[in-house]
Amino acid sequence: MKTEHIIEKLQELSKLSSQLEITDAERDIYIQQLSDFAGKFISGLSTNRSYNEKKPASLAIQNGKTSFEELLNIYEDQIVETGIRAASGKFMGYIPAGGIVASALADFLAALTNPYASVYYASPGAATLENEVIRWLKSIFSFPESAIGSLQSGGSISTLVAFTAARDAHHIKNEHIPNSVVYLSHQAHHSTHKALRIIGLEDVQLRYIPLDSHHRIRPDALQSTIKADIAAGLNPFLIVGTAGTTDTGAIDPLKEMAAIAHAHNLWFHVDAAYGGFFILTSKRKHFDGIEQADSLIVDPHKGMFLPYGTGAVLIKDAAAVLHSQYYEASYMQDAAAEDLIISPANISPELTKHFRGLRVWLPLQLHGVEPFQANLEEKIWLTHYFRNELRARGFSLGPEPDLSVSYFWYPFNEDMDTKNRQLMDEIHADGEVFLSSSIIDDHFVIRIAILSFRTKKESVDQALAMIDRCLQKLK
Numbered sequence: 001m002k003t004e005h006i007i008e009k010l011q012e013l014s015k016l017s018s019q020l021e022i023t024d025a026e027r028d029i030y031i032q033q034l035s036d037f038a039g040k041f042i043s044g045l046s047t048n049r050s051y052n053e054k055k056p057a058s059l060a061i062q063n064g065k066t067s068f069e070e071l072l073n074i075y076e077d078q079i080v081e082t083g084i085r086a087a088s089g090k091f092m093g094y095i096p097a098g099g100i101v102a103s104a105l106a107d108f109l110a111a112l113t114n115p116y117a118s119v120y121y122a123s124p125g126a127a128t129l130e131n132e133v134i135r136w137l138k139s140i141f142s143f144p145e146s147a148i149g150s151l152q153s154g155g156s157i158s159t160l161v162a163f164t165a166a167r168d169a170h171h172i173k174n175e176h177i178p179n180s181v182v183y184l185s186h187q188a189h190h191s192t193h194k195a196l197r198i199i200g201l202e203d204v205q206l207r208y209i210p211l212d213s214h215h216r217i218r219p220d221a222l223q224s225t226i227k228a229d230i231a232a233g234l235n236p237f238l239i240v241g242t243a244g245t246t247d248t249g250a251i252d253p254l255k256e257m258a259a260i261a262h263a264h265n266l267w268f269h270v271d272a273a274y275g276g277f278f279i280l281t282s283k284r285k286h287f288d289g290i291e292q293a294d295s296l297i298v299d300p301h302k303g304m305f306l307p308y309g310t311g312a313v314l315i316k317d318a319a320a321v322l323h324s325q326y327y328e329a330s331y332m333q334d335a336a337a338e339d340l341i342i343s344p345a346n347i348s349p350e351l352t353k354h355f356r357g358l359r360v361w362l363p364l365q366l367h368g369v370e371p372f373q374a375n376l377e378e379k380i381w382l383t384h385y386f387r388n389e390l391r392a393r394g395f396s397l398g399p400e401p402d403l404s405v406s407y408f409w410y411p412f413n414e415d416m417d418t419k420n421r422q423l424m425d426e427i428h429a430d431g432e433v434f435l436s437s438s439i440i441d442d443h444f445v446i447r448i449a450i451l452s453f454r455t456k457k458e459s460v461d462q463a464l465a466m467i468d469r470c471l472q473k474l475k
């Protein structure tokens, strides 16, 4: 092919391909429009309902072009206006967080500059920043300097990484699986079961340990179950404790569980996805023993109020992690000379990934840690307030929670479960404040989960007014 012809073709292609590099003027306009959108969205949060039963019309990819302004309108109408408004302080279902703006700005910066955070050699700055986030997390949970960790998309993937290390440290190869035993609570999050299945441990034996009246694992029962399993010739290898259960906000007795785990040489994993950051509050003593875990997961997209997409895993046995997560490939040879641990890719199933460390680091540097602590403490007090007000209205309440998740039901004289279910339906149809439900001890209950940085006393008052309205309809 003639060079002249190639040059001609390149000129022709360049006209179209260059459109992806928008002009300075276009960029300024888009950023302005985005900023206007953000202002309107945030100021509307306190007045807009937190739940809308509306479903999106069509979001199919169109041939041709749509203006950025029009796309923002579509976004508002089809995404913001459908389902749960998770950024709202009136979202008190599941585990909210809100999504702090500083993280959104960090995401913009990360996406714009696009550093390759996975490999130290490719971006020493980005890799170091992520490692510093891990170091900070280790310090919060009093993990030793020698522990390693990585940032993941959330708690589920973090659990996957932790359990893989537990499996490899205990050499649970195929032939050992049916004999191996995992100890957990019925309140353990379902991502625990998913992770076991995904990593090939579907056929291990699961032992659900009886709980106390606060839904915490009973250490005496854990101890006797393990002893019985050892006597029966089985291979106990993993204990899963939860620091903040999703349904009941309970913290298992971590210290006792750690002692039992280590006396029998078991791996102790702590799921602190929801509750972990409450270690920064007056609830600190409930977390005693967490520093003795072999692995721990915690979700900054919950307790640090980040937008969704960031979990973290910490693990003490570095060799066990590297066994599955480190892989040397020839196309990575320029990177391989570097110290293994400083490249996030070696501690994670991911290679190329979002530079998610920035969305943790930047807000901490911008705001300092105190507003995060104050928010968490505030959520605990809001939970007390909510429960007191519900009690005053004649509702029955679950046990005093360790953190900011609790549940309640109305003691209707008859058909209690059915009527509480109807109350839940009324609450969803109302939509002012979003609450969710669960089944606890075989009963239908309504759950409150307070964790958004935007949830304030006014939001709880709005929830109470809504509950009054909805209960009135059933009486």
Ligand SMILES: *Cc1c(COP(=O)(O)O)cnc(C)c1O
Pocket (backbone or CB within 6 Å): 095, 153, 154, 155, 156, 157, 189, 191, 242, 244, 245, 246, 271, 272, 273, 274, 275, 299, 311
């Ligand atoms: C949310 C949660 C998980 C799962 O984390 P994701 O970030 O949703 O994947 C695991 N355990 C507990 C206790 C949780 O609250």
